[in-house]
Amino acid sequence: MVGASGWPSEHPLGSWSWSRRAADVALYAAGTTPDNIESNITSVGVHTSSAAEELTTAHEYQRKAGRRKLWLMIILIIVVAVVLLAVRLRLLAATTFTVTNVARALSHQILS
Numbered sequence: 001m002v003g004a005s006g007w008p009s010e011h012p013l014g015s016w017s018w019s020r021r022a023a024d025v026a027l028y029a030a031g032t033t034p035d036n037i038e039s040n041i042t043s044v045g046v047h048t049s050s051a052a053e054e055l056t057t058a059h060e061y062q063r064k065a066g067r068r069k070l071w072l073m074i075i076l077i078i079v080v081a082v083v084l085l086a087v088r089l090r091l092l093a094a095t096t097f098t099v100t101n102v103a104r105a106l107s108h109q110i111l112s
Helices: 015-030 034-111
Strands: none
Touching: none
């Protein structure tokens, strides 16, 4: 009879020994020994701490990139506002100049 784990649930040596045997078979198939497992566990701790440092560094880079993006957007908005203001003033000056010329021409015609 097969249990939930996929291994036979009833084994003549009992479930604990069957699980231990399955683990031993899996370790042997993977070519891993218990000493190697212990060294792997130790290296996991080292790699975890270095990964935490890298995540902290990445967070700082992202924060700086966000600030840089914000400043570039502010500068872009200021440049666009200045250009729009210059265009509007130029159009206003051109319109004033045209109205002034028309007013002079009309007053010149009325006086003549």
